[in-house]
Amino acid sequence: MAAADAPExxxxxxSTTAAAPTEDAKGVILFSNSRSGGxxxxxxxxxxxxxxxxxxxFDLGANPHPEQILAQPHIVEEAxxxxxxxxxxxxxxxxxxxxxxxxxKTEVEGGRHCHYLIAPMPLGTGNDLARSLNWGxxxxxxxxx
Numbered sequence: 001m002a003a004a005d006a007p008e009x010x011x012x013x014x015s016t017t018a019a020a021p022t023e024d025a026k027g028v029i030l031f032s033n034s035r036s037g038g039x040x041x042x043x044x045x046x047x048x049x050x051x052x053x054x055x056x057x058f059d060l061g062a063n064p065h066p067e068q069i070l071a072q073p074h075i076v077e078e079a080x081x082x083x084x085x086x087x088x089x090x091x092x093x094x095x096x097x098x099x100x101x102x103x104x105k106t107e108v109e110g111g112r113h114c115h116y117l118i119a120p121m122p123l124g125t126g127n128d129l130a131r132s133l134n135w136g137x138x139x140x141x142x143x144x145x
Contacts, residue, residue, distance in 0.1 A: 027078055028052060029069075031097055032088035033060040036123045044088045044121065060093065067100035071108045079104075079114035086119045090126035094118075 030052060034042040041061070049057040058069055069075065075083065087097045097118070104111040120129055 027082065028056060028084040028086065029075065030057045030086040030088065031060055031066055031069075031093070032057070032121075032123070033093060035061045036089045036093065040123045041088060044123070048086075060089070060096070065100075066097055067103040070100055070104045071111070076104070076108060076110050076114060079116060080110070082115045082117055084117045084119065086121055088121040089123050091129050092126060093123075094120055094129050 030044075030048055032041045032044045032048075034045055041059075045057055045059055058066065060066060063069065070079075085097065085101075087094050089096075101114075101116050101118075105114060106112070120127075120133065
């Protein structure tokens, strides 16, 4: 199923001030849990879906199966040339997405030729990976403005 055809709960909520996504959004997808970081996950979803486009931003709280999103043919095709994946959450969310990528690379036709560039956006409390990469250990509202 294409992201545009995905059930409404799989996408970020509608915004009344939606801007057209930039051409630079192609090759970028974002996963966030609307329940993470004391509600910061929803803030990220709302703000960045306007920038990237609603078909590029996915709520893990509404759709806890990122491997299904990553396995969509158009996403697999983008990943063949390097797909930038922004992961908004803590260490658990990063582990969850890395496991989903592993499933795609091993079980989806063409998946072994996919390349993922992962960027953590720390939310919540367990952000050791983001800290060890010197990305910081906490969310900054500047990321969504």
